[in-house]
Amino acid sequence: MGWTERLNAHPGRVDLGGAEVDVYHWAEMADTVVNPPHRHTYFEVCWVEGGHGEFVVEGETHPIGPGSLLFARPGVRHQIISAEPPGIQLAWVAFHLRVAGDGALGGLFDGFAASARALTHDARDQVATLWTALRATGNGPVLPGQDAATAAVAQALVVALAQAGTETLRPEPVEPPDAGASSVQQALRYVQDNLDRPLAVDELARHVHVSRRHLTRLFTEHVGRSPAAYVEQARLDHAAALLVRTDLPIKQVASAVGYADVTQFTRAFARRLGAPPGRFRAAATLAPVLSVQEMPSVS
Numbered sequence: 001m002g003w004t005e006r007l008n009a010h011p012g013r014v015d016l017g018g019a020e021v022d023v024y025h026w027a028e029m030a031d032t033v034v035n036p037p038h039r040h041t042y043f044e045v046c047w048v049e050g051g052h053g054e055f056v057v058e059g060e061t062h063p064i065g066p067g068s069l070l071f072a073r074p075g076v077r078h079q080i081i082s083a084e085p086p087g088i089q090l091a092w093v094a095f096h097l098r099v100a101g102d103g104a105l106g107g108l109f110d111g112f113a114a115s116a117r118a119l120t121h122d123a124r125d126q127v128a129t130l131w132t133a134l135r136a137t138g139n140g141p142v143l144p145g146q147d148a149a150t151a152a153v154a155q156a157l158v159v160a161l162a163q164a165g166t167e168t169l170r171p172e173p174v175e176p177p178d179a180g181a182s183s184v185q186q187a188l189r190y191v192q193d194n195l196d197r198p199l200a201v202d203e204l205a206r207h208v209h210v211s212r213r214h215l216t217r218l219f220t221e222h223v224g225r226s227p228a229a230y231v232e233q234a235r236l237d238h239a240a241a242l243l244v245r246t247d248l249p250i251k252q253v254a255s256a257v258g259y260a261d262v263t264q265f266t267r268a269f270a271r272r273l274g275a276p277p278g279r280f281r282a283a284a285t286l287a288p289v290l291s292v293q294e295m296p297s298v299s
Contacts, residue, residue, distance in 0.1 A: 030050070
């Protein structure tokens with residue numbers, strides 16, 4: 001079993017004392033990459049182990065090479081383009097932050113979440129050592145204590161990535177909290193946690209303790225669409241991610257995002273993504289895409 005398989009077999013929440021990290025996916029690849037400009041709602045940090053290319057962030061191009069660390073932040077449009085063959089060697093992790101703000105690690109991840117840093121080129125030492133150690137502990141046959149050791153190294157690596165991605169030169173201005181934005185953020189997280197079943201707007205409103213009408217007004221203001229439209233988008237974008245990243249049959253993908261009727265799922269997917277699920281999956285295999293989700297962030 002490889003290190004990515006071992007880690008991805010037990011994804012979930014990691015309590016780092018003051019910050020909780022929901023790890024979605026560990027991966028690596030060595031190939032020619034030309035993925036389209038895209039954005040997503042979670043963090044994705046890529047380490048360039050070999051090869052050269054470009055990291056395009058909101059239209060600004062940055063050259064990248066061995067030792068570069070790329071921070072794809074929620075809501076920020078980005079693209080990775082490798083140079084000519086043999087391409088580029090990448091390892092990456094995707095995760096969502098639940099920051100409490102208590103203690104040293106809480107403060108660190110608060111700073112990481114608020115940072116605008118897109119990349120750094122000096123990640124050769126600590127990050128390289130930890131990623132190498134992660135492979136060493138995670139690869140090979142199962143040994144006593146191996147899963148615990150692998151998880152511990154993975155946690156240390158996530159902390160190191162947060163340290164590397166924290167911008168200290170240009171702190172973001174502190175703004176007073178917005179109760180409406182907080183309610184919307186809570187509702188968005190509830191949607192992400194329940195993508196495997198239909199979600200009624202009334203249920204979302206009850207979850208954040210506001211009326212259906214007020215929730216609709218908040219979503220229109222902060223997300224730019226109705227709660228029902230957002231729920232459908234989130235479910236279908238998650239389905240697109242499953243189609244690209246897994247070999248699940250289309251019927252199981254539909255069920256995983258709350259569609260009991262495959263025909264209804266296929267029709268909704270084609271309307272949202274421009275192609276039915278089977279054709280979308282076939283096209284995605286021809287052009288490697290690191291992230292396919294594209295959902296709005298709360299302003």
